[in-house]
Amino acid sequence: MLTNIWIVFHKETIDNVRDRRSLFMALIYPFIGALLLGLLLAFVGGMFKRQARVADTTVPISYKLPVHGAEMAPDLVAFLQQNGIEVVPAPLDPRRAVRKGNADIVLVLTNSYEENFKTMQPAKVRVVINASRLSTVLTVSRIVSKLREFADQVSRKRLRELGVPQDAAQPLLIQNDNVGRSRSLAGFFLNMLPPFIIFTIFVGGVYLAIDTTSGERERGSLEPLLANPIPRWQLMFGKALATFLFTLTAVVFQLIAFKIMFEIVTRSDVGVVVNPGSDIFALALLVAAPLIAFAVAIQIIVATVSRSYKETQTYLGLLPLIPSLPGMIMVFIPVKAKIWMMGVPTFSQVLLIGKLMRDEGIRPVETLVSISSTAAVAALLFVLAARLYDRDKLVFGG
Amino acid sequence: MIEVKDVTKSFGSFEALHGVSFTARDGEITGLIGPNGAGKTTTLRILYTVLRPDQGHAVIDGFDAVQQRQEVQRRIGVLPDNRGLYPRLTAREHVRYYGRLHGMDKPVLEARIDELMQQLEMEDIADRRTKGFSKGQTLKVALARALVHEPHNVMFDEPTNGLDISASRAVRALIRSIRDEGRCVLFCSHIMPEVEALCDRIVVIAEGRVVADGTPDELRREAGQRDLEEVFLATVADGRREVA
Numbered sequence: 001m002l003t004n005i006w007i008v009f010h011k012e013t014i015d016n017v018r019d020r021r022s023l024f025m026a027l028i029y030p031f032i033g034a035l036l037l038g039l040l041l042a043f044v045g046g047m048f049k050r051q052a053r054v055a056d057t058t059v060p061i062s063y064k065l066p067v068h069g070a071e072m073a074p075d076l077v078a079f080l081q082q083n084g085i086e087v088v089p090a091p092l093d094p095r096r097a098v099r100k101g102n103a104d105i106v107l108v109l110t111n112s113y114e115e116n117f118k119t120m121q122p123a124k125v126r127v128v129i130n131a132s133r134l135s136t137v138l139t140v141s142r143i144v145s146k147l148r149e150f151a152d153q154v155s156r157k158r159l160r161e162l163g164v165p166q167d168a169a170q171p172l173l174i175q176n177d178n179v180g181r182s183r184s185l186a187g188f189f190l191n192m193l194p195p196f197i198i199f200t201i202f203v204g205g206v207y208l209a210i211d212t213t214s215g216e217r218e219r220g221s222l223e224p225l226l227a228n229p230i231p232r233w234q235l236m237f238g239k240a241l242a243t244f245l246f247t248l249t250a251v252v253f254q255l256i257a258f259k260i261m262f263e264i265v266t267r268s269d270v271g272v273v274v275n276p277g278s279d280i281f282a283l284a285l286l287v288a289a290p291l292i293a294f295a296v297a298i299q300i301i302v303a304t305v306s307r308s309y310k311e312t313q314t315y316l317g318l319l320p321l322i323p324s325l326p327g328m329i330m331v332f333i334p335v336k337a338k339i340w341m342m343g344v345p346t347f348s349q350v351l352l353i354g355k356l357m358r359d360e361g362i363r364p365v366e367t368l369v370s371i372s373s374t375a376a377v378a379a380l381l382f383v384l385a386a387r388l389y390d391r392d393k394l395v396f397g398g
Numbered sequence: 399m400i401e402v403k404d405v406t407k408s409f410g411s412f413e414a415l416h417g418v419s420f421t422a423r424d425g426e427i428t429g430l431i432g433p434n435g436a437g438k439t440t441t442l443r444i445l446y447t448v449l450r451p452d453q454g455h456a457v458i459d460g461f462d463a464v465q466q467r468q469e470v471q472r473r474i475g476v477l478p479d480n481r482g483l484y485p486r487l488t489a490r491e492h493v494r495y496y497g498r499l500h501g502m503d504k505p506v507l508e509a510r511i512d513e514l515m516q517q518l519e520m521e522d523i524a525d526r527r528t529k530g531f532s533k534g535q536t537l538k539v540a541l542a543r544a545l546v547h548e549p550h551n552v553m554f555d556e557p558t559n560g561l562d563i564s565a566s567r568a569v570r571a572l573i574r575s576i577r578d579e580g581r582c583v584l585f586c587s588h589i590m591p592e593v594e595a596l597c598d599r600i601v602v603i604a605e606g607r608v609v610a611d612g613t614p615d616e617l618r619r620e621a622g623q624r625d626l627e628e629v630f631l632a633t634v635a636d637g638r639r640e641v642a
Contacts, residue, residue: 007498011487018486018527220482224544227446227478228499229471392449 004230008238009245012212016246022207026246029203030254033196038261041189042268047135065143066090066097069109073117079150085143094128104136105129105143120158188331190274190357194350195327197254201288201349202295202320204250205243209299212239214312214397223395232394233386236300240382243296251288255281280356287352287367290374294345295323297381304388307397326350342369345377399424400445400551400584405454407440413606414440417454420601420611422584424550427577429593430586432603433634438586439479441603442553445584446476458551472500475549477557481540485529489520492528493542500547507546514542519568534565541572552576554585558592570596590627602633609637 017023068090070077077087091097094106108126116123125147129140152170159168216222226232259281266275299316306312323346330350335341337355342348348370355362388394400422407415415437422428430438443449444456447467456463458470483492490511497507515524520538523531528539537557544552554573558566573596577583587593593600593614600617602610610617610633614626621629 003501004499007495011491011495014491015484015486216482219484220478220480221484222482223443223448223478223480224476224482224496224540226448227471227474227476228496229468229501230499231468395443395448 001234004234005238005241008230008235009241012208012239012242013245016208016211016242019211022211023246026204026207026250027253030200030250031257033200033254034257034261037189037192037196037258038265041261041265062086063139063143064088065105065107066094066103067107067109068094069111069113072109072114073123075154076150079153080146083146083149085146098128098130101130101133104133105140107147190276191331191354193258193357194353195324195331196258197251197284197288197353198291198327198346198350199320199324200250200254201247201292202323204292205245205247205296206299206316206319208243208246209239209296209303210309210312210316212242213300213303214306214309217395217397218309226395232389236385236389237382240296240300240385243299244292247292247296248289251292252285255285276357276359280359283362283367284353284356287349287356287362287370290371290378291345291349293378294374294381297378297385300385301381301388304385304394305398327354330354337366339366339369342366343373345374348374399459399582400428400553401455401457402441402445403455403457405441405444405451405456407437407444407449407452415444415451415606418603418606418608419454420608422551422582422599422601424582425577425580426598427573427583427585427596428599428601429597430584430601430603431588431590431593431630436603437606438603439555442476442478442555442584442586446474446478446553447471448478472547473550475544475547475552477537477540477544477552477554479555479559481536483528483531483536483539486527488525488527489531489535489539489542490515490524492539493546496543497546502547510546510548511542514545518542518572533560534562537561537565537569541569545576549581551582551584554583556586556588558587558589566592590630594626602630602637604634604637607637609633 062084063086065080065085065087066089067073067077067087070087070089080087090106090108091103094103094108097103098106106128108128110124110126113123113125115121127140127144127147130136156170159165216225225235259276259278262275298319302315302319303312306315326347327350335351337351341351348366352362352366352370402418402420405415405418406413418437418441420428420430430441432438440449444451445458445463447463447470450464456470459473461469461473463470487495493511493514494507497510502510515521518538518541520535520542523535523538528536531539537560541557557569557573561569570592573583573585577598585596597614599613600610601608602617610620610629612620617629617633618624618626621632623629623632
C-alpha cells in the first residue's frame with residue numbers, strides 16, 4: 001500500500017518539478033506577498049514615524065519655516081527660533097509653492113502687520129496650507145499651535161501691563177493624552193499576515209491538484225493508469241501527497257519571506273519595532289499544516305467532479321477567496337478568539353496565526369482543538385475524495 | 399482468457415450494452431468490431447476495470463473484474479483509445495512508472511525496459527521527454543508501458559489508428575508474436591483488411607449486442623459474402639433488424 005502511494009507521489013513530484021514555469025509561479029507568489037507587505041510597512045511606517053515625532057509635543061521640532069515679511073516681526077521670529085523653528089525666506093508665490101508641495105506651510109505677514117502689532121490691533125498672519133495633503137497635517141497643526149502659543153504669550157504680557165491677572169485670560173487648560181502607541185500600527189500589519197498565509201494554503205498547490213486529476217483525464221493518461229493493479233484511493237492519495245508537499249513548500253517559502261521582510265524592516269529604522277521570532281513562524285507552520293491537508297482534499301474533490309480542466313480552474317480560482325474572507329475582515333475588525341471557533345477550519349488558523357504574530361501567545365488547548373478538528377475534517381474529505389475516485393464517472397468527469 | 403458474460407451497462411437513460419457475451423481464448427487474436435457507438439470501447443473499459451458492469455460479469459483468467467479487480471489488473475495489458483502521455487517524462491520513465499505499479503523489482507524491470515525499447519525500435523527516443531512525440535512514437539510508448547509486466551491478456555483499442563504503413567505493419571507483427579506466445583489478444587479496429595489479416599475470431603457488436611461471433615470463414619459462410627466488409631455490413635444490418 002505504502003509502496004504504491006510512494007510510486008505515485010514520486011512520479012507526480014518529479015513531473016511537477018520539471019514544470020518549471022508553474023513551479024516558478026507557485027513559488028514567486030509567496031515572495032510577492034511578503035514584498036508588498038514589506039514595502040507597505042516600510043512606507044507607511046516611515047511616514048508614521050516622521051509624524052509621530054512631529055506629533056509628540058514633548059520633543060522640540062526642528063523645522064525650516066518660510067515666512068513672508070519676517071523682518072516686520074522680530075518678536076515672532078525670535079519666539080519661533082526658541083522653539084526650534086528656523087525662519088527662512090518665503091517663496092515668491094507662496095500659494096503656488098504650497099499647492100505644488102514645495103512647502104508644507106508658508107506664513108504670510110500682511111503689510112499692516114508691524115503697524116497693527118504696535119498699536120495693539122489684531123495683526124493678520126495668513127497661514128498657507130494644503131489640507132488635502134494628509135502627510136503635512138501634523139506639521140501644520142504643530143506650527144499653528146506654536147503661533148497660538150506666541151499669541152497667548154503676547155496677550156498675557158499685554159494684560160500684565162494693563163494690570164489684569166494673567167490667568168483670567170486663560171479659561172481652559174487643555175492637555176492632550178495620546179495613549180496610542182506606534183506598535184498598534186505594526187499590529188495592523190501583523191493582522192494582514194493570516195489572510196496572506198491562508199491564501200497561499202489554498203493556491204500554493206492548486207495547479208498540481210488540477211493537473212494530476214482533471215489534467216490527467218484531459219490528457220488521456222488517466223484511463224491506462226486506472227488499469228494498473230493499484231486501488232484508486234491509493235492513486236488519489238499519492239497525488240494528494242504530492243499536492244500537499246508543494247503547497248507546504250509554498251507556505252514555508254512565504255513564512256521565510258515574511259521573516260526576512262520583518263528582519264529588513266526592523267533593521268532599516270522605519271520605526272516599526274516588531275519582529276516575530278523564528279519559533280513563532282515554526283508554530284504558525286504547525287497550525288497551518290492540517291489546513292493544507294484540508295485545502296488539498298477540497299481541491300481534489302473539485303477536480304474530480306468537474307467536467308474539464310477549465311471548469312476546475314474556474315472553481316478553484318474562486319475557492320481561495322472564501323476562506324481568506326474572514327481573515328481580511330479581521331484585519332479591520334479583530335475578533336476575540338473563543339474556543340468553539342477553534343473547531344472551524346480556516347477560521348481557527350486565521351485566529352491562531354494572528355495571535356502568534358501579535359505575540360499574544362496561544363493556549364495549548366486552542367492549538368490542539370484547531371489541529372485535531374481541521375485534521376478530522378480533512379480526513380473525512382479524503383474519504384469522500386476516495387469514494388469519488390472510485391466512481392465510473394472518474395474517466396468522464398462530472 | 400477473457401470472458402464477457404451477459405454484460406449490461408447504461409449511462410443515465412442511454413443503454414450502451416444489452417447483455418453482451420463472448421469469449422477471447424488464449425493463443426488467439428479476437429477482433430471486436432462494430433460501427434461507431436456500438437459499445438466496443440465500453441466493453442473494453444469494463445474488461446480493463448475502468449467501468450463496472452450494471453449486470454453480468456467480465457472474467458479474466460477466472461477472476462471477476464469487479465470482485466477481484468486487482469487480480470484482473472495484474473493479468474492485463476491495455477492500450478486504450480485514450481493513450482495520453484506525460485509530456486515531461488521520458489519514454490523510459492513512462493514504462494518504469496507502470497512497471498513499478500505492477501510491483502516489478504528494479505533489476506528485472508530495467509532489463510525488461512531495455513528489451514522493450516529494442517523490440518519496439520525506440521532506443522533513440524527512450525530518454526527523450528515525450529512532449530512533441532509523433533503519433534507513432536506516442537503509440538510505441540503506450541505499447542511499451544502496456545506490455546512491461548508481460549501480461550497474459552492484452553487489449554488494444556484501435557492500435558494502428560493514425561499510424562503510417564510501416565508502423566502499422568510493426569504493430570501487427572507485435573500482436574501476432576503475442577498470440578504465438580500463447581497469450582490472449584483482444585483488439586478493436588475499424589480497418590477490415592487488418593481484422594481479416596490478423597483475427598482468428600471475430601465478434602461483431604452493433605447497438606450494444608453481439609450480432610455475430612466466429613472465425614472469419616464462418617462469418618463469410620453465414621452471410622454468404624466473400625468480402626469481410628460486406629459480411630460486416632450485412633451482419634450489422636441483420637442485427638439492427640432483429641433489435642427493431
